Amino acid sequence: MAQMTMIQAITDAMRTELKNDDNVLVFGEDVGQNGGVFRATEGLQDEFGVDRVFDTPLAESGIGGLSIGLALQGYRPVPEIQFFGFVYEAMDSISGQMARMRYRSGGSKSAPITIRSPFGGGVHTPELHADSLEGLIAQQPGIKVVIPATPHDAKGLLIAAIRDNDPVLFLEHMKLYRSFRGEVPEEEYTVDLGKADVKREGKDVTLISYGAMVHASLKAAEELEKNDIDAEVIDLRTVSPIDIDTIVESVKKTNRVVFVQEAQRQAGVASHVISEIQERAILHLEAPILRVTAPDTVYAFSQAEEVWLPNHKDIVNKVNEVINF
Amino acid sequence: MKHVLESVESQFETFQILDENGKIVNKDNMPDLSDDDLKELMRRMVYTRMLDQRSIALNRQGRLGFYAPTAGQEASQLGSQFALEKEDYILPGYRDVPQLIWQGLPLYQAFLFSRGHFHGNQFPEDVHALSPQIIIGAQYTQAAGVALGLKKRGKKNVAITYTGDGGTSQGDFYEGINFAGAYQAPAIFFVQNNYFAISVPVEEQTAAKTLAQKSVAAGIEGIQVDGMDVLAVYAVTKDARERAIKGEGPTLIETLTYRYGPHTMAGDDPTRYRTDDLDNEWEKKDPLVRFRKYLEGKKLWSEEEENKVIEEAKDDIKKAIKKADEYPKQKVTDLIGNMYEELPNHLQEQMEEYKEKESK
Numbered sequence A: 001m002a003q004m005t006m007i008q009a010i011t012d013a014m015r016t017e018l019k020n021d022d023n024v025l026v027f028g029e030d031v032g033q034n035g036g037v038f039r040a041t042e043g044l045q046d047e048f049g050v051d052r053v054f055d056t057p058l059a060e061s062g063i064g065g066l067s068i069g070l071a072l073q074g075y076r077p078v079p080e081i082q083f084f085g086f087v088y089e090a091m092d093s094i095s096g097q098m099a100r101m102r103y104r105s106g107g108s109k110s111a112p113i114t115i116r117s118p119f120g121g122g123v124h125t126p127e128l129h130a131d132s133l134e135g136l137i138a139q140q141p142g143i144k145v146v147i148p149a150t151p152h153d154a155k156g157l158l159i160a161a162i163r164d165n166d167p168v169l170f171l172e173h174m175k176l177y178r179s180f181r182g183e184v185p186e187e188e189y190t191v192d193l194g195k196a197d198v199k200r201e202g203k204d205v206t207l208i209s210y211g212a213m214v215h216a217s218l219k220a221a222e223e224l225e226k227n228d229i230d231a232e233v234i235d236l237r238t239v240s241p242i243d244i245d246t247i248v249e250s251v252k253k254t255n256r257v258v259f260v261q262e263a264q265r266q267a268g269v270a271s272h273v274i275s276e277i278q279e280r281a282i283l284h285l286e287a288p289i290l291r292v293t294a295p296d297t298v299y300a301f302s303q304a305e306e307v308w309l310p311n312h313k314d315i316v317n318k319v320n321e322v323i324n325f
Numbered sequence B: 001m002k003h004v005l006e007s008v009e010s011q012f013e014t015f016q017i018l019d020e021n022g023k024i025v026n027k028d029n030m031p032d033l034s035d036d037d038l039k040e041l042m043r044r045m046v047y048t049r050m051l052d053q054r055s056i057a058l059n060r061q062g063r064l065g066f067y068a069p070t071a072g073q074e075a076s077q078l079g080s081q082f083a084l085e086k087e088d089y090i091l092p093g094y095r096d097v098p099q100l101i102w103q104g105l106p107l108y109q110a111f112l113f114s115r116g117h118f119h120g121n122q123f124p125e126d127v128h129a130l131s132p133q134i135i136i137g138a139q140y141t142q143a144a145g146v147a148l149g150l151k152k153r154g155k156k157n158v159a160i161t162y163t164g165d166g167g168t169s170q171g172d173f174y175e176g177i178n179f180a181g182a183y184q185a186p187a188i189f190f191v192q193n194n195y196f197a198i199s200v201p202v203e204e205q206t207a208a209k210t211l212a213q214k215s216v217a218a219g220i221e222g223i224q225v226d227g228m229d230v231l232a233v234y235a236v237t238k239d240a241r242e243r244a245i246k247g248e249g250p251t252l253i254e255t256l257t258y259r260y261g262p263h264t265m266a267g268d269d270p271t272r273y274r275t276d277d278l279d280n281e282w283e284k285k286d287p288l289v290r291f292r293k294y295l296e297g298k299k300l301w302s303e304e305e306e307n308k309v310i311e312e313a314k315d316d317i318k319k320a321i322k323k324a325d326e327y328p329k330q331k332v333t334d335l336i337g338n339m340y341e342e343l344p345n346h347l348q349e350q351m352e353e354y355k356e357k358e359s360k
């Protein structure tokens, strides 16, 4: 097995699918010769040509609409939104159009589009580059929202997303791109969309998270272990639709939950998951479900982001609260 | 059947006053500038070039944050700014910090903006401008609004907004110029065509031969200017400003210019998409060199004078960086306090939480 960074795994997934299916097209701002501002599409234009991998003019709304049109012609577009904060420009295409394609055509048309985009904090970007806006799109029925936490999952999930016949938003946390390597099979494989993964088993408390916060949760679990608290860590991997079965199973075992998300507290993925848990497993809970989130401000100006972002210590504190409830 | 594209395109010629050798080639349009004005223009360009060099160095030392280099674009940026009045309103893009500084934004605040400190965005009241826009194109529709507001208030002022060649592909660009045209609002839409939007060359951005011709569809005036010629840029902007306040409507100005450096200091490598030959070709058109030659010909500029400006700039930069260093660190509790006029309950709670987190 190869050791890859997350970004290498993502490039590998796109290369695999460009090879497998002539209908796969990769495009976006600077993705061609430049290989993307993070080099996620590095080398793909050289390998597959400008007909398959190409730069677009600078307009996210245009990229969204173009994707829909190409999908209607039988292609499988894999567009890139250069930074997820720019998604507002493409909101109509994504939420208003592609997510409803199957529904409004009575199931006769689909939009097999995989929108890739970097997001997430801790890398000192300017305004509107790092915001965690997954909750916005996760509110829209008809599109899947996938967020990998490891190189292995990134490759398998991205291949699955490209093969999926519904639109998928594939969000890549910038801090995870190159911060570590992981084992990634060189051959092709898929990781099921809509399926959470238990990244660490435990019996005292369930930490539910996704993206970079999975790593903060794992780090917190190690700390907690020193005090004999055995935390289970669930990586949602797909934040819409939610794999509620895996969650409920865990709650039945641990009876305590802390939800960890990098996004603000207000109206995010956490709120939805917590509602589901209380509807389905309230009698298994020994304490209220607590959340570790960013505060309800716009994403922090970069000089304050270290304090603004949740970290493993915040998680340890919240876990102690639910344990001592 | 009439095909008009070619005939429209051919009408968009590049307006120039000063050629690459510092010779006036267009006497009739020579703007009415005093010797002191001419020297001031040169001073601003030299100072701004030095500021760019120092900002790049400071960024590399980790003493600045986000920074988009400006060298090569001084004539476009400062020629246009020089044509403005203090009460005119600027809606800049992320590369347009020099215009803000010459319009009165203290240098230390520009540095705080770069470092991601909100005080860098708390503009003094007499600086009529927004902070540099990150979302490309957003400033275009907003400029139409500011301009309409100025008109409704009966002010004799304009709104000017800047974007690059890439920005002209955004829907907001078209909406902005169209709205301003529909209302005959006093707006100046300024496009600095530096040939690349990060890595994408302008020929891949659009099939249009000029960006200035995009004005035609909106029914407003459009003009293409040599963006390395500070006199031409000044003259065109001044003319656009005068027509705008007379109620003659907005103008789209395209300047042909070049950024010598990378797109931003965050890892862009221009050698991936630009050749040395192209870089060299543009350096021959350098706005500072050509204007210096012109001024030296008129005995208005000397090496001594230039060095004085450079020293002045270095000194200002040193002081401003020190002031930025000494400015109180930004806290999350400051940010929470800036979300609403009155703090809602949930944020009051979070304020307490973060006070505690920050006290550790």
Ligand SMILES: Cc1ncc(C[n+]2csc(CCOP(=O)(O)OP(=O)(O)O)c2C)c(N)n1
Binding pocket: A029, A058, A060, A082, A086, A089, B095, B134, B135, B136, B137, B163, B164, B165, B166, B167, B168, B192, B194, B196, B197, B198, B263
């Ligand atoms: C809406 C939006 N999309 C994408 C970006 C990312 N981005 C920043 S600058 C840039 C290229 C801009 O090129 P241009 O408009 O020509 O201006 P220049 O940088 O050359 O001055 C891109 C794609 C952004 N900031 N905002």
